[in-house]
Each structure stands twice: as C-alpha cells, then as structure tokens.
Amino acid sequence: MSSLILVVSAILVIFMIVGAVVTIHARDLLVAIIASAIVDLVLAVLFYILQAPDVAITQASIMGGLTTAIFLVVIKKTERYEQ
Amino acid sequence: MSWVIAIAIIVLGVVLTLIRAMLGPTAADRMVAVDSMTTITTALLVLLALYFKRYIYLDIALVYAVLAFVATLAVARYMEGGL
Amino acid sequence: MGKLSRFIFTSLVLFILWLFLTSTFRSQEVLIGLIFSLAIALFTYNSFTERGLQNLNPRKVFCAFLYLPYLLWQMIKANFDVAYRVLHPKMPIKPGIVHVKTKMKSDLGKLVVANSITLTPGTLTLDVIDDNMLIHWINVKTDDVEKASEEIPGVFEKCLKEFLE
C-alpha cells in the first residue's frame, strides 16, 4: 500500500461524497441519476484499488448499465422534476 | 518513479471531468463529462493492472470498456424522448 | 446472400474474438470457444452481417488494412488540433453546424463514414437523415453544401468505397 495509492483513493473518496450529496439534493431527477452513476463507477475503481477484483467486476457490470437504465425507465413512467 | 507521473496525470484528468460533472449547467454537460470519465478511467485501470503486476485485473478494464457506454446510450435515448 | 455464408462469417469473427480474449491455443479453450461461437452465431447471424463471406475478399481486406493507418494518422492530427485549441489562451474556435451529402448507400458504409468523421480533426457527426449528414464543425470554413461535402467526408469516401460498397 504505497502512498500514491493512498492519495488516489483519498481523492476518489472525496468525489464520491460530493456525488452522493448532489444525488440527494438535486431537484432534477436526471441529474440525480447521473450523479449516482458517478458514485457507482468510482466505487468500482475503489474496489479495484483495494484489490477486490471480484467485487469490482460485479459492481462495474451491474451499476454501469443496468441500474441506470432501470432508474431512467422509472422516471420516464413517473415524472422528471421533484416538487 | 515513472509510475507516479503517468498515474498522477491521468488522475488529474479524472478530477477535472468530475468537477465538470458536478458543476455542469445542464444534464447534457454532466453526461458528456461522465462519458469521458469512463474512458479515462479505463486507461487508468489498465495502467494500475501494470502497477499491481496482475494479468487478471485487465478483465475489469475490459468490462468498463464494454459496458460503460450502455449508460450513456440510455441517458441519450431518454433525453431525446425515445425510451 | 446465402444463410450459410453469413453464419460461417459470424462464427469466424466471434471465434477470432475468443482467441484474442483467452490469448492461448490450449485445446480445452479452443473447444469451448468453438462451441460458444457457433451457438451465439446461430441466433445472431441474421442481424450481424448482410454479406457473409464476401467480406473476406482479399482485395477488400487489403483495402481495410490500408485504411487503418490512414485513420490513425487522422486521429493523431485531430488530437494535436484539439491540443492547440485547448492550450491557446484565447481558444480560437468558430463552431457551427454544417450540412454535407454522403455518397455511401449501405448502412455499414454510413456507419463507418460517420465514425471516421467523428474521430478526425474538428468534426463531429450529429445526425444522419437518409444521405444528409449534419456535422458540428469546430472551425467552420464554408457553409456551402458542395464545398463542405468535398472538404469533410470526401477523402474518406474515396478510400472506403473500395471495401464497403
């Protein structure tokens, strides 16, 4: 665990937290979905850096495409803006 | 030492795209940033596989390369009203 | 085209992809790869290709191999172009959407032309409607249809006509 890896993961964690806050506070639900996709993709990179490749591959494959698409279908069926 | 510079440059790129994804005025801007972020991250994962000296870690980069654009396509189809 | 030749072509492509993925010639891997590529080709050959084994005509393959280095060189030029525009403090851009006409008839031809346009200096395909292409150009030189068609897809189409039409 060298210091380089530590610095990289610290930066990524900070952005994950910012993404989570954006996800919660966005009025436009499309923006919330995009921010949660960012959180998931960065989380896959973090699992990879922490040397858990099995978890990382599952996270990347499920969260990358399927979850985003299902959320999008749901806001298409209901409505896009939160009041 | 040569590792540190290459990885640092790429991580700086990821950070720039993530800042644009958090700032971006419209949802399209954010999605453009996320799309570029996934491609940059693929390159980062390939480099990190070399850093950890594990051949099998390339599979995760491959999953990223294959699946990350599904999310982009889904968001694009939602935005043009075809989902 | 005959169904058999389309099926054989699809399974051949998939099998080569499998060999690259496993990157060995061990007999077990090759056996499993053959089974999977035949099974997948059985229900996807209909949409995968329209011309089947005709794609493997030596002249077409040769032209495709000539095309790749040209595309790569265009991509490198495009990157230095973007680098110049990004790093210049005043950002010398003059964007706009222009309209060009393409001569390609088949779907695959339009696809390759559009993707090549996206990867080359300063242009990005926005939409394709029949044989009209709408292109976002970062540094508009002309907004005339004829001149723009000569400028942007003209060079590619001359190369691509050989192995796609």
Added chain:
Amino acid sequence: MLNAIGWFLIYFGAFFLFLGALGIMRFPDVFNRLQAGTKCTTLGALSTSIGVGLLHPAWLPKTFIIALFILLTNPISSHALGRASYRSGVKLWEKSVVDKCKEFKECVEEENE
C-alpha cells in the same frame, strides 16, 4: 527498445487524456465539449492500453481487445449524446457561426414536447 516505445505510448496517451479533460473543463458549450472529449480520450486510452501491452508482450491480445472496444464504442456514444442534446433543446454557443440543423424538420419537431 520495446520498453522505450511502450513508455512513450503511455506518456503520449496520458498527456492527451489530460488534454481532453482540460477541454471538457474549458470549452463553452455541450458540442464543443463533446469534440474534445471524444477525440482526445479515444486516442489517449488507445495508446495507453497498447503501450501497456508492449511492456508485457503476453498481455498484448487483451489490451488489443480493450483498444478495439474503445474504438468501436466511443464515437457512437458521443454521436448519440450530441443528437440527443440537440433534440432536447440545448442551445448552441452564442458565437456560433451557422446552424444548418434548422432546415430539417426531423431535428426540430421534437423540441417542444
């Protein structure tokens, strides 16, 4: 020799990946950002992965596949995003020169849905 070429490709790619990110940061509107994002990241990721393959020749087939998929999927996703953002009513930058898209009714009719 192979080593030197590999490292050169990796640095070349890393530099362009950074430039693409900088372009996304600096350019004024969605379409210009797409320009920077697509071209630079495609070539950058391509050359980085091929460079890693050259450092370890046994890895070359798999890195080649990664490069192939990037080359296939990246232009299409940027095309889809550009089309979708034009149709969903994203405005061009105010200093844009020409907009031929308005001549086609297929492009404009979806705007006020």
Added chain:
Amino acid sequence: MIKKAFALLLVIIIGIFLSATFARIPFGEPKTVVGKYYLDHGVKDLGGVNIVTSIVVLYRGFDTLGEVTVLFLAATGLGMVLAGLREKDEKKRKKTPPSLIMRTETKLLFPMTILFGAYIFIHGHLTPGGGFPGGVVIASAFLLMFLSHKKWEAKEKYTKVTEALAGMTYVVIGLIGLYVAGSFLENFLPKGVPGNLFSAGIIPLIYTAIGFKVGSELTGLLQNLRETTE
C-alpha cells in the same frame, strides 16, 4: 438550526470512531481462523485458482442457491406487478426513432457482448467474475438492442424456458452430488490441474447455469419494463 448542528456533530463523532477503528485493522492480512483455513487449503482441496469463487460455489454453495432464488423471486414479483399495466393495443405514444448509426452499431456489438459475457462466466474459477457478472453482461447486450430498436423483442417463451432449464440444472447438479459424494452440492468431478479450464470440478458447470439464469431473468425483467404504459 439546532437540529442540523446536532446532526452534524453526530456524523463527525461517528466518523471519528469509524476511522479510528478501521485504522487499526491491517491491510491484506488474514486475521480470522476460517479465512486462514480457506487460504491455506482452498486450492489443494478444490482445484480452483480463484479462491473467492471456490468459497462462493463450493464451501458456501447452498447460500448461492438461496441468492439465485431471491433474484428469481424479485424478477417474478416485478413481472406480476407490471402485468396489470401491460399495453393492451398499440397505443399511440410518440417516440423518437433511434438514429441509423446507433441501430447499425448495436447490431455489430450485440454478438460480441454476448460472447464476452460467456467468457466471463466460463472463466469464473480462473479470473475475477463468475455467473452473476457474466449474466449481467449478457442482459446488457439485450438492453442495447432494446434501447436502439423499436420493434426488436426477446420472446418471452424463450427467456422463460432458458431460465427454468438453468435453474433445474443447478439443482440437478446438487442432487447428483448428494447421490455420489454424500452431501448436497458436493464436488463429484475430478479436480484437474489448477489453472486449466477443465479444473475445479463442478464450478464451471454451476457458473454456466447461473450465468444463463441471471441473463434470462434480467432480460425478461427489462422486456416487462419496456412493455408497460405510463
């Protein structure tokens, strides 16, 4: 205001305690007895190089069967909920047609993505991955076709039949283990040389079954979601 300050204080305290706790756990060292046992004996006992898949499929095989059942129940439940909302006759909802480039490119990518999913689940015992990610990659290939073609559909009878056959294969393999080796989901095939494709006994068979099952389930789920009205 005072509520928010209190919440912030609580979050900070929890964060300090969590980071203090995790800072004392060393990175990458097995601490528990069970973990040490798995690491020492796993490859020799079972023949799988990737120890995670050996644990998931063989040591904890029954657990995985439960997980697959949970996924099946979730998909079936969603299908039942959505069945009431099914579009009866072609309602006139205006949809933008997908562009020509997207249609042509996804036709090209569809078989390749399925082959990649097959690669992931058949190599579960050699590389990271396994049945679940492989199935999800296959379902993503179908999702690509759903996104870019208006009329294209996966026939419901095929997905249902594939899913049922795959689930049955899993249980039958477990029962054969019960008959031959004495306990449910016990390994009954030769272990082979670690590192070969045909090694690790029944892991590749079970992962093939799981891959087909997950892929067809998620495809059916996406198909259901697409057919409903607003």
